[in-house]
Structures are given as C-alpha cells and as structure tokens.
Amino acid sequence: HDQDAMFVLGPGHGFPALQANLFLEGTLGHFDQSMQPNLAGIRKLCREFSWPYGFPSHSNPETPGVILEGGELGYALSTSYGAAMDNPNLLVACLIGDGEAETGPTAGAWHLNKLFNPRKDGVVLPILHLNGYKISAPTVFGRMSNYELMTLFSGYGYEPRIVDATKEGVDPHDEMAAALEWAHALVAEIRASSDKIAPRMPMIVMRTLKGWTGPKEVEGNKIEGNCLAHQTVLSEAKSDPEQLKILNHWLKSYKFNELFSELTGFGDFVGDILPDTPEKRLGMSKHAHGGDGVYKSLILPNINDFAEDAETPGTIGSSSMRRAGAYLAEVFRQNADNKNFRFMSPDETYSNKLDEIFQATSRSWQWPIMSWDKDLSQDGRVMEMLSEHNMQGLMQGYVLTGRHAMFASYEAFLQVVSSMVDQYAK
Ligand SMILES: Cc1ncc(C[n+]2csc(CCOP(=O)(O)OP(=O)(O)O)c2C)c(N)n1
Structure with a gap:
C-alpha cells in the first residue's frame, strides 16, 4: 500500500527480533558498512549483541527507526499515539x-483513542501480543477468553480482531497478513466516512x-508455551x-543453511x-529519525510583550x-x-490559570x-486527560518525531512520571 509506517516495540527485551529485521532489510548496513547482510555482518550482529561498546540488550533510540527506550514497560502505546499526532499519513504499529499490558500506564493509554x-x-x-506469560507467571490478559477480550476492547472504543497462532490447522502468517489488510481497509473506510463521532479504529x-x-521441554520442564521460555x-x-544437544537441534530447526549461503547471501x-x-x-522512517526531514523550529513570540509591571506587589x-x-x-x-x-x-x-490558551x-x-x-472540539490542540503517564508518553512520541510540546504539572503529581523522564533522558 506504499504506507508510511513506523514500528514501536513495547517489550524492548524482544530487541534481537527487531535488530535482526533491521539487519535483513538493510537498514543497519546503510548506517554501518560492517553490517552488510553477509557472514561478517551476521557474526557482528550476533557477537556484539548485549556487549560492551556493541549493541544494547534492549531496543532504544540509538537504533534506526526506534523512538522508545525499551526496559521500563508500559509506555509504548502512549508514545505511539504521540508519534502519530499531526502525521496524517503515518501508521504506527505498536x-x-x-x-506490559498489566501496567497502569498501558491501561490508561487505550483511552487515547478518545482524543x-x-x-x-x-x-x-x-497489536496486543498475548503469549500468555510474563517472566514467571501467566498474564491477566492471556487467561481471558476471546469473548472477554472482544468485549473489553470494544468497550474501549476499538474494533478488535483476534489472530490466534496457537490454533491448529491455520497458517498464522496468513492470518496475520489478513488481519493487517483488514485493519488497513478499515482505517481507509473510517477516514472516508462522514460519521465523525467515536470512530472505532482497528486493533489486533x-x-x-x-x-x-x-525447545519444547528442558529437564522435564515445559518451555515453549510457558513462562520458562522468558530470556535464556x-x-x-x-x-x-544434554543442553548443548537441545540447543543444536533447536538452532538447526530453522534450516539456516537453506536461507543463507556464504556465496550468494540471503535468497530473494x-x-x-x-x-x-x-x-x-x-528502520528508515523519517519520523523516527527526526531532524531535517520532519523538523520545523517553533516560532516564539517576544516574551517582553507579555510582561506586566509588578513593581508594587499585590496591585496588578x-x-x-x-x-x-x-x-x-x-x-x-x-x-x-x-x-x-x-x-x-x-x-x-x-486550574493552573492557563485557559487563555482556549x-x-x-x-x-x-x-x-x-x-x-x-x-x-475534534480539532483541539490541547491534549487533556487525567493521566500524567499518558501526557508524558504523548509528549515523548511527539517530540521524538520532531515536533514541540509543553506539559503542565507541578509538585507531587510530576513525580508520577519521574521514572518515565529518567527513561527518556537515557
Ligand atoms: C515497569 C516494569 N516493571 C518490571 C519490569 C521487568 N520485566 C522485564 S520483562 C517482564 C515481563 C514482560 O512480559 P511481556 O510484556 O508479556 O513480554 P514478553 O512475554 O513478550 O517477553 C518484566 C516484568 C520492566 N521491564 N518494567
């Protein structure tokens, strides 16, 4: 569809998958000559993963195409909304x-569709990824029935669709491709319709x-389809x-020698x-890269024009x-x-007497x-919702894609987002 798209990865610890895709699509090679899709590039990709002076362990804004610092979970959705604001041609897949969806910030961020x-x-x-488990236990969403999920997200104002890759007899890749086509068509339909109230945008x-x-099982413990699959x-x-044998069997199951040859590289x-x-x-999204491709400096009025004579306290x-x-x-x-x-x-x-903005x-x-x-109004430029997390996430997504924003808060309430600000500073 020639769609302008950006990808925001919530669970930043899934970075190996993202990094591998950026490598395959040639983005890493574009920025770093030594990361070409050949054997030397593959070696570097693997060896320098999570290594001092190499690549980080989590996705982060040093990675081309990435605007979200991975690590502290919960901010992917609000950051995605921030990136998409005022970018009518952009689709942000999040x-x-x-x-992550169990966090308060994500729970609040679903409602940004109302603004x-x-x-x-x-x-x-x-795209809510229900693999059913977090580090050491099942997830709340993973144990909800399809009915519960459909009614929850319908109630949140979305048009949800479930893609179940655990179901026997269907090709999960075909199902996912069909869901993405459906989402794209639904967005076009909503944009063309004259019905403007409460548009039900798709979610998967x-x-x-x-x-x-x-591996299915290690030392009698279920691995695939269980929390024990988390990380190493x-x-x-x-x-x-015995573990080496399982590792060997696992890696060989991807038939890498059919996908890549030293002479011809990756196939078509x-x-x-x-x-x-x-x-x-x-990885090449101009919105994620920011800078000249998208940035326009903010025009600021002369602040002296707004000064008042406060020489005698309590009089003006x-x-x-x-x-x-x-x-x-x-x-x-x-x-x-x-x-x-x-x-x-x-x-x-x-409440902060800033309402002349209106x-x-x-x-x-x-x-x-x-x-x-x-x-x-539907066109208002003030984003107001009683969620500091949502506001900070929106601001980060908006600013990191080359625009300008201001966040109003003070005293104790600003502490609500202090760790988000730490992550942002990283
Ligand atoms: C706010 C926050 N609390 C705790 C953690 C520690 N942590 C890292 S991964 C993880 C589990 C994540 O589960 P999920 O989002 O389902 O990711 P996936 O199963 O896809 O790896 C936790 C709790 C964190 N990264 N962020």
Whole structure:
C-alpha cells in the first residue's frame, strides 16, 4: 500500500527480533558498512549483541527507526499515539506485551483513542501480543477468553480482531497478513466516512505461544508455551552436553543453511517482502529519525510583550500563570499553519490559570460533546486527560518525531512520571 509506517516495540527485551529485521532489510548496513547482510555482518550482529561498546540488550533510540527506550514497560502505546499526532499519513504499529499490558500506564493509554482525530492525525494500530506469560507467571490478559477480550476492547472504543497462532490447522502468517489488510481497509473506510463521532479504529489481539518454535521441554520442564521460555532457556549449554544437544537441534530447526549461503547471501525471499522505496523500510522512517526531514523550529513570540509591571506587589490583579496562558495562546496562533505544537495537560489547564490558551485552540475530543461542554472540539490542540503517564508518553512520541510540546504539572503529581523522564533522558 506504499504506507508510511513506523514500528514501536513495547517489550524492548524482544530487541534481537527487531535488530535482526533491521539487519535483513538493510537498514543497519546503510548506517554501518560492517553490517552488510553477509557472514561478517551476521557474526557482528550476533557477537556484539548485549556487549560492551556493541549493541544494547534492549531496543532504544540509538537504533534506526526506534523512538522508545525499551526496559521500563508500559509506555509504548502512549508514545505511539504521540508519534502519530499531526502525521496524517503515518501508521504506527505498536506491539504491546501482555505483561506490559498489566501496567497502569498501558491501561490508561487505550483511552487515547478518545482524543485522537483519525482524519487529521495518523493511525495507531495496537497489536496486543498475548503469549500468555510474563517472566514467571501467566498474564491477566492471556487467561481471558476471546469473548472477554472482544468485549473489553470494544468497550474501549476499538474494533478488535483476534489472530490466534496457537490454533491448529491455520497458517498464522496468513492470518496475520489478513488481519493487517483488514485493519488497513478499515482505517481507509473510517477516514472516508462522514460519521465523525467515536470512530472505532482497528486493533489486533495476537495469541502465540511464548518461546514459539523454541525447545519444547528442558529437564522435564515445559518451555515453549510457558513462562520458562522468558530470556535464556539453555543457560548451561556450555557445560551440559544434554543442553548443548537441545540447543543444536533447536538452532538447526530453522534450516539456516537453506536461507543463507556464504556465496550468494540471503535468497530473494528477503527482497521480495521489502518495500520498493528504501525510505519506506521500518528502520528508515523519517519520523523516527527526526531532524531535517520532519523538523520545523517553533516560532516564539517576544516574551517582553507579555510582561506586566509588578513593581508594587499585590496591585496588578494578574498572575504569572495568566500571562503564561496569554503567551502560549500566541504560540498556538503563530504556529497554527505548521501544526507542530501541542499542549499536554492532565486536567491542569483551567486550574493552573492557563485557559487563555482556549482563545487560540481547544481540547481535542472525538467522543460525544454536549452543548454545555466548554473548549472541546475534534480539532483541539490541547491534549487533556487525567493521566500524567499518558501526557508524558504523548509528549515523548511527539517530540521524538520532531515536533514541540509543553506539559503542565507541578509538585507531587510530576513525580508520577519521574521514572518515565529518567527513561527518556537515557
Ligand atoms: C515497569 C516494569 N516493571 C518490571 C519490569 C521487568 N520485566 C522485564 S520483562 C517482564 C515481563 C514482560 O512480559 P511481556 O510484556 O508479556 O513480554 P514478553 O512475554 O513478550 O517477553 C518484566 C516484568 C520492566 N521491564 N518494567
């Protein structure tokens, strides 16, 4: 479909899979001559994984195409919404782990669809990955029935579809491809329709086994389809001949020698699935790279124009916050055409006396608006929801894709997102 797309990986510890795909699609080789898809490149890819001065263990913004720091789980969905805002041609596919989905920040982020205008913003396609387990126990979502999942996500305002790769007799790859086609067509239909209230955007629930295609059993313990598949499953392979045998059998099961030869490299099967235009490859998204391709500097009014004479305390009947509101309204006016400024507010615009902003814009709201509601519209540029996590995630996604934003908070409430800010700083 020649769709502009970005991929946001929630469980950043799944980085080997992402890194391998960036290697195969040629993105790593594009930025680093020594990462060509040949034997030397494969060796480097494997040896320098999670290694000092090599590649990190988790996906992170140093990786081409990645904007989310992996590690602390929970922020993938709000970051994806932030990246898609004001990018009408962009589709952000966001993979959310079922362990990750148990976090408060992810639980809140599903509701960002209520603020998201599918005609003016891009599209977020959430893919909830139910492999059923986190590190050492089943997940809440993994043990929910299909009925419970469908009704939950319908209630959240999505059009959910389940892809079950654990079901016998279906090709999971065909099922997933069909689900992606369905999602793409549904988005086009919603964008073309005149019905503007509560658009039900698609989301996919994907059931797989955890450790799918890995060893079935080690020392009498179930591995594939169980939490024991998390991270290193054959940690004693170096000294235990039995584990080494299982490791050997496992790796050979991928028939690598049929997929790659030292002489001819990878077969055409890789090229066949890549987009024709190199810029459309996942690691090459201009939005993820930021910089010149997408960045426009913010026009700022002269701050002196907003000053007041406060020489005699308690006399002017104004407040610094009101003046800040007037200033921000002017920032919105001066950047209206560029559509590159947003205000993120966890229900803090009025209470912080910043409401003069609403003379220049309003709060975004896609669900029903009552006649007595104030400052709500489908086109508002203020994102307001009582979730500091959502607001910080939106801001990170928006800023990391080359735009500008401001977040209103203070005192104890800002601590709610202090670890998110740490991750962002990393
Ligand atoms: C906020 C947070 N708490 C705890 C952890 C530690 N941790 C790392 S992976 C993981 C389990 C993740 O499960 P899931 O999201 O289902 O990922 P997957 O099964 O796909 O690996 C946990 C708890 C973390 N990374 N972030």
